[in-house]
Amino acid sequence: MDVCVTTVEDDAFLLDLLNTTPVIDGVPTDLLPDRATAAEWMSAHGLTTSTKEWSALVEARSALQAVVRGEETAQVLQPFVAGVRLTPSVTPDGLDWTLEHTSGAARAVLAWDGLRIHSPGRLRPCANTECQLFLIDRSKPNTARWCSMSLCGNRMKVRRHYRRSRG
Numbered sequence: 001m002d003v004c005v006t007t008v009e010d011d012a013f014l015l016d017l018l019n020t021t022p023v024i025d026g027v028p029t030d031l032l033p034d035r036a037t038a039a040e041w042m043s044a045h046g047l048t049t050s051t052k053e054w055s056a057l058v059e060a061r062s063a064l065q066a067v068v069r070g071e072e073t074a075q076v077l078q079p080f081v082a083g084v085r086l087t088p089s090v091t092p093d094g095l096d097w098t099l100e101h102t103s104g105a106a107r108a109v110l111a112w113d114g115l116r117i118h119s120p121g122r123l124r125p126c127a128n129t130e131c132q133l134f135l136i137d138r139s140k141p142n143t144a145r146w147c148s149m150s151l152c153g154n155r156m157k158v159r160r161h162y163r164r165s166r167g
């Protein structure tokens with residue numbers, strides 16, 4: 001059964017998390033390298049800043065990055081959804097469902113699955129192989145290839161033009 005209970009805020013949270021390992025000036029960088037450094041990012045995203053939360057978050061990030069890149073199957077995400085509960089409550093009109101999760105890791109995995117269900121194929125790595133970022137393609141034709149047109153898109157265009165003009 002496909003259950004999709006996440007929101008665009010959850011999508012944004014997932015994308016922000018996936019994009020915490022950018023290449024800056026050619027150097028692969030981790031924006032969440034240890035709990036102390038990650039604390040600001042975690043607070044800004046509504047998470048507690050415990051060591052447990054941080055370690056689950058970076059493990060989930062690695063697992064999700066591998067899944068989105070097609071290097072792993074989704075089964076590697078299993079540990080992060082332990083304890084997730086969907087609870088119904090009856091309203092005057094019907095049922096209302098509340099999703100309970102206890103970690104940012106779980107939130108990210110749930111957002112990934114929500115995208116898999118309602119926007120299949122739209123979460124993907126940037127087509128620039130030197131870029132480690134990801135994108136969610138919201139365009140109608142689903143043809144976006146770059147994390148950012150102004151960064152990778154133009155860079156790749158310039159490179160192609162340069163190759164053509166030399167070759």
Ligand SMILES: [Zn+2]
Nearest residue numbers: 126131147152
């Ligand atoms: Zn990129």
